[in-house]
Amino acid sequence: MNNILIIGAGRSSIALINYVLKKAQEFQWFVTVADADPQLAESKVNGHPNGRSTWLDVMKVNDRKELIERADVVVSLLPAHLHLEVAKDCIRLKKHLITASYVSKEMYQLGNQARENNLIFMGEMGLDPGIDHMSAMQKIEEIKENGGKLTAFRSYTGGLIAPESDDNPWHYKFTWNPRNVVTAGRGTAQYLEGGKYKYIPYRRLFTKYRPVDIQGMGEYEVYANRDSLLYREVYGLKDIPNILRGTIRAKGFCDAWAALVKIGLTNGTYPILDSEKLTYHALMEAFTSDEPGNSVKEKIAHLIREEPNSEVMQKLEWLGLFRKKKINLPNATPALILEELLLDKWKLKKTDKDMIIMQHEFEYKLKGKKKCLISTLVLKGVDATDTAMARLVGLPMGIFVRLVMQGQIKTTGVNIPVMKQVYEPVLEELKEYGVEFIEKEIDL
Amino acid sequence: MNNILIIGAGRSSIALINYVLKKAQEFQWFVTVADADPQLAESKVNGHPNGRSTWLDVMKVNDRKELIERADVVVSLLPAHLHLEVAKDCIRLKKHLITASYVSKEMYQLGNQARENNLIFMGEMGLDPGIDHMSAMQKIEEIKENGGKLTAFRSYTGGLIAPESDDNPWHYKFTWNPRNVVTAGRGTAQYLEGGKYKYIPYRRLFTKYRPVDIQGMGEYEVYANRDSLLYREVYGLKDIPNILRGTIRAKGFCDAWAALVKIGLTNGTYPILDSEKLTYHALMEAFTSDEPGNSVKEKIAHLIREEPNSEVMQKLEWLGLFRKKKINLPNATPALILEELLLDKWKLKKTDKDMIIMQHEFEYKLKGKKKCLISTLVLKGVDATDTAMARLVGLPMGIFVRLVMQGQIKTTGVNIPVMKQVYEPVLEELKEYGVEFIEKEIDL
Numbered sequence: 001m002n003n004i005l006i007i008g009a010g011r012s013s014i015a016l017i018n019y020v021l022k023k024a025q026e027f028q029w030f031v032t033v034a035d036a037d038p039q040l041a042e043s044k045v046n047g048h049p050n051g052r053s054t055w056l057d058v059m060k061v062n063d064r065k066e067l068i069e070r071a072d073v074v075v076s077l078l079p080a081h082l083h084l085e086v087a088k089d090c091i092r093l094k095k096h097l098i099t100a101s102y103v104s105k106e107m108y109q110l111g112n113q114a115r116e117n118n119l120i121f122m123g124e125m126g127l128d129p130g131i132d133h134m135s136a137m138q139k140i141e142e143i144k145e146n147g148g149k150l151t152a153f154r155s156y157t158g159g160l161i162a163p164e165s166d167d168n169p170w171h172y173k174f175t176w177n178p179r180n181v182v183t184a185g186r187g188t189a190q191y192l193e194g195g196k197y198k199y200i201p202y203r204r205l206f207t208k209y210r211p212v213d214i215q216g217m218g219e220y221e222v223y224a225n226r227d228s229l230l231y232r233e234v235y236g237l238k239d240i241p242n243i244l245r246g247t248i249r250a251k252g253f254c255d256a257w258a259a260l261v262k263i264g265l266t267n268g269t270y271p272i273l274d275s276e277k278l279t280y281h282a283l284m285e286a287f288t289s290d291e292p293g294n295s296v297k298e299k300i301a302h303l304i305r306e307e308p309n310s311e312v313m314q315k316l317e318w319l320g321l322f323r324k325k326k327i328n329l330p331n332a333t334p335a336l337i338l339e340e341l342l343l344d345k346w347k348l349k350k351t352d353k354d355m356i357i358m359q360h361e362f363e364y365k366l367k368g369k370k371k372c373l374i375s376t377l378v379l380k381g382v383d384a385t386d387t388a389m390a391r392l393v394g395l396p397m398g399i400f401v402r403l404v405m406q407g408q409i410k411t412t413g414v415n416i417p418v419m420k421q422v423y424e425p426v427l428e429e430l431k432e433y434g435v436e437f438i439e440k441e442i443d444l
Numbered sequence: 445m446n447n448i449l450i451i452g453a454g455r456s457s458i459a460l461i462n463y464v465l466k467k468a469q470e471f472q473w474f475v476t477v478a479d480a481d482p483q484l485a486e487s488k489v490n491g492h493p494n495g496r497s498t499w500l501d502v503m504k505v506n507d508r509k510e511l512i513e514r515a516d517v518v519v520s521l522l523p524a525h526l527h528l529e530v531a532k533d534c535i536r537l538k539k540h541l542i543t544a545s546y547v548s549k550e551m552y553q554l555g556n557q558a559r560e561n562n563l564i565f566m567g568e569m570g571l572d573p574g575i576d577h578m579s580a581m582q583k584i585e586e587i588k589e590n591g592g593k594l595t596a597f598r599s600y601t602g603g604l605i606a607p608e609s610d611d612n613p614w615h616y617k618f619t620w621n622p623r624n625v626v627t628a629g630r631g632t633a634q635y636l637e638g639g640k641y642k643y644i645p646y647r648r649l650f651t652k653y654r655p656v657d658i659q660g661m662g663e664y665e666v667y668a669n670r671d672s673l674l675y676r677e678v679y680g681l682k683d684i685p686n687i688l689r690g691t692i693r694a695k696g697f698c699d700a701w702a703a704l705v706k707i708g709l710t711n712g713t714y715p716i717l718d719s720e721k722l723t724y725h726a727l728m729e730a731f732t733s734d735e736p737g738n739s740v741k742e743k744i745a746h747l748i749r750e751e752p753n754s755e756v757m758q759k760l761e762w763l764g765l766f767r768k769k770k771i772n773l774p775n776a777t778p779a780l781i782l783e784e785l786l787l788d789k790w791k792l793k794k795t796d797k798d799m800i801i802m803q804h805e806f807e808y809k810l811k812g813k814k815k816c817l818i819s820t821l822v823l824k825g826v827d828a829t830d831t832a833m834a835r836l837v838g839l840p841m842g843i844f845v846r847l848v849m850q851g852q853i854k855t856t857g858v859n860i861p862v863m864k865q866v867y868e869p870v871l872e873e874l875k876e877y878g879v880e881f882i883e884k885e886i887d888l
Binding site: 188208283286 | 631632643649654716733748
């Protein structure tokens with residue numbers, strides 16, 4: 001095995017490509033980076049002797065197959081819905097496949113075929129999902145091996161802006177897919193508390209955040225994810241009475257985002273009529289009806305039960321929602337209008353550093369004592385290009401590529417990284433790149 | 445022409461079938477009533493010399509075509525999604541078609557074919573939609589003919605319980621499709637006010653009701669419908685600056701329904717896990733999280749910002765939402781659990797009278813003066829079988845059947861009843877059945 005194909009050279013690919021090229025030089029591998037934008041691929045390979053860039057329209061079946069045919073291991077950084085076709089090619093052409101995306105039901109259905117062909121299909125091999133699985137599983141298995149019985153598992157992750165680059169009242173900038181931020185939480189969050197299922201509808205999700213103390217960083221807010229119950233079985237926590245997964249935001253964020261939800265600005269189901277002719281001010285007015293007040297701002301403050309000069313209202317005002325500036329998007333949904341506005345206001349500056357926080361809390365009983373282990377990762381980026389996000393998504397995939405290339409992975413079929421043979425070497429090597437969890441154990 | 449086919453003999457069919465059978469005797473027509481339940485059809489025809497009942501599974505194409513072939517006019521009381529196949533048969537077999545359902549886009553696309561074959565396809569020929577179109581159009585055209593210029597049109601309808609049969613704190617019982625009541629308002633209500641589009645998201649729809657004085661009945665509440673903007677063009681009100689359609693409820697209903705929405709009980713998008721093992725009390729608990737309070741009731745009161753003994757809380761309590769009684773529905777959505785509960789609590793007793801209220805408000809300028817015409821219909825049913833709802837849905841269709849049979853309708857193609865040749869004779873004859881609008885004109 002000496003050929004690696006990486007499909008996709010977008011902004012999450014840098015750390016992965018750099019890692020793989022470095023290892024390629026050491027182990028005499030050859031790396032092909034394919035993208036629909038050949039210049040983008042070229043800029044990432046950047047003349048490296050062990051790499052080449054190529055143009056690929058992933059919808060062109062023959063081109064795609066030809067590239068995959070020449071590889072031993074394929075890494076797909078494509079949007080999630082495009083993985084499946086690549087996966088089917090990998091089955092036919094007998095190639096290993098690695099992605100950072102959630103494993104779909106359709107992908108899991110390829111499990112038997114992958115196993116029969118001795119193929120490794122590893123999904124959820126990035127940050128979240130990815131490092132969250134690996135770091136949680138390591139601790140869960142340690143606690144169990146020591147004879148502990150887990151009673152609660154809570155796991156929080158946030159893609160944030162580092163304090164030194166934080167210069168807006170929301171204490172937030174886009175470090176990842178803006179659309180996912182605008183649509184976050186739609187549906188109903190489900191989790192387990194005291195052995196009982198709990199439900200938080202979207203309409204009050206951002207009002208039901210909990211304060212969380214992040215080791216070394218101070219207080220943040222966490223709102224519940226939709227998928228808290230999803231990994232109980234794979235984590236070996238089938239009967240745990242308390243389980244919660246959540247998203248970390250800076251203090252004050254959730255109340256202000258709850259206001260956007262309440263006004264109706266995160267709704268993506270219908271178009272605002274003549275939106276291209278409206279101002280943001282007129283859009284806000286369109287959401288008011290019988291609220292008391294002399295201005296749209298006062299009416300909106302009343303609608304969201306805030307004082308006109310509250311911190312939440314200041315955040316809305318900072319976004320420009322009360323400005324008489326044209327929206328200029330034809331027939332756009334409220335969510336799209338909001339996304340466009342935030343893209344501008346929450347843009348990373350070139351020198352801005354992003355920051356990833358992940359914190360797990362494991363409550364368990366050991367020899368009659370109740371304990372809590374808190375395990376925390378904080379990593380900051382270097383600038384707006386070399387982000388902590390790109391590193392934490394790319395490095396686990398890169399390290400896993402190395403493990404596969406060197407024949408160190410024995411498990412075949414469709415998997416996520418919850419097995420020791422995967423998480424142990426990956427987490428160990430991640431430390432070399434400054435990716436290290438700090439731990440604290442407290443008696444409850 | 446002397447054969448009429450009525451497909452569907454459910455509870456909305458009584459007034460229609462009785463009317464058509466009576467006229468059949470007078471004019472020597474023959475009426476076939478077809479239903480998947482032949483006994484139901486038989487009970488409606490009830491041995492009438494001009495009628496017969498027959499069994500029909502509407503999905504059996506040949507049976508359906510055979511029946512339609514023998515008719516001159518077809519009335520479909522089927523669920524809305526089944527009309528289209530009947531309509532296509534009617535095109536092929538050259539038969540007129542009448543329904544009380546909203547005309548779908550697909551149905552409108554049959555317009556040319558219907559016209560080419562000289563066929564009358566009339567939809568929205570019931571109460572709402574139906575009588576609302578006809579009664580509004582009559583007044584709109586009257587005002588225009590007198591030289592008035594309309595500045596506002598508001599139209600409200602409610603299927604309610606008559607005061608003498610009102611014996612529960614919600615002042616509401618099911619007189620129509622329960623599912624439609626539980627899902628009412630999902631989406632975003634749009635309307636026009638002062639020339640500006642206004643939007644009310646579902647999350648606050650039931651908090652943004654307006655008090656409306658109904659002539660002769662006192663004060664009710666109205667919440668906005670989704671479709672206020674829909675009929676501007678067909679009503680000839682393209683440039684009107686104020687338009688609102690709404691649903692009428694008794695005082696106090698909307699605040700209490702808003703509480704159900706807020707808690708999350710009207711959500712139909714996900715199943716409550718193990719719902720068959722839960723009590724209503726446990727379900728309510730599952731929607732609470734960090735609210736203060738010593739009991740689930742207190743926590744819910746806090747969640748909906750009510751005092752534990754407020755009128756809203758009393759309504760929830762009356763529904764049995766805090767009782768430790770098993771739900772007994774497996775994997776049901778909150779909306780389905782609520783629907784099942786309400787089916788029991790809001791059931792019409794045999795002797796209960798329902799009541800339909802419809803009120804239009806037309807604001808207009810005439811010779812420099814601002815006026816408002818208020819036109820109101822109130823009709824009560826006789827008992828739980830002979831309901832005002834069934835009369836007001838069935839009689840317009842019956843009268844229209846007569847008009848078609850007697851060759852008095854000249855317009856062909858797919859239509860809704862907004863033309864004078866339809867609304868004038870229908871509204872006139874409805875008066876014989878006690879269906880009459882009272883009017884009041886006030887200077888503004």
